[in-house]
Amino acid sequence: MDLYLPVANLSVNALVIIMLGGGVGFLSGMFGVGGGFLTTPLLIFYGIPPTVAAASAATQVTGASVSGVMAHLDRDGVDLRMGAVLVVGGLIGSLMGAALFELLTAWGQIDTVIAVLYVVLLGTVGMIMGREAWGAFRASKEGLPPPARRRRHHPMVSNLPLRWRFYRSGLYISPLAPLILGMVVGILTMLLGVGGGFIMVPAMLYLLGMGTQVVVGTSLFQILFVTIATTMVHAMTTGAVDIVxxxxxxxxxxxxxxIGARFAQKARPEYLRLALAAIVLLVALQMAVGLFVRPDEIYTVQ
Structure with missing residues (x-):
């Protein structure tokens, strides 16, 4: 069934888009990630303009984050004070990202920048995830326990001025660290349409030293509000959000x-992590190839 997308200005098969969203949702439920970092590249592969893909993916991440935040709030898995600082940083970052988005669009470089950022980010994250997943996989095969993670914040965070107590996270650090982290994720959300969880969660664990019991819930809390702001900013400035x-x-x-959440309950965690790392690296590779392959249509009319 073909359906016309008014903002993207093209017709698509509605069933294919629903199945694409279902596939990303399956990965989200199975691996515990937002899935936004895969939605935008897959839409671009299908033929959606990168600007529309990024803006519309942010809208999808907003809706998908609501139920996750509610579930974590019910079990007290959200550090609201830390989340508020991250949200403030994310809102500032989204405004900065909007200005950068418009500037790159005016220069005619936004599509290239989106592709390059995805290659760099997904390639880096995929390699880090793959290395850790392979270590856990080998330890499981040999019957050894996985190496324990030492919980402490990065030395750079320790040197920042001012300190607040984040009781739920068990931290006494400068609020500047989560503020800057939120700003970076806000910029990326605006440019790429990602929720930022695949960057936020590792940064909260290894840079801020947060406890694992509140990391996912606090990340989703920040993602929810920042993607709402990003969607509104896109709608008012770039006009690239295709609600259909x-x-x-x-x-x-x-x-x-x-479906993905039920499947994950039956699969071994080390296999899931290896599979996710492989998927991320394959998407990064496909995006990298697309940067150097000559398109069928060199010129397009916007």
Missing amino acids: LAGLLLLGSVVGAQ
């Missing part, structure tokens, strides 16, 4: 997430 596309993606992801 976002609705189709959200419809598929809600169903796919439930």
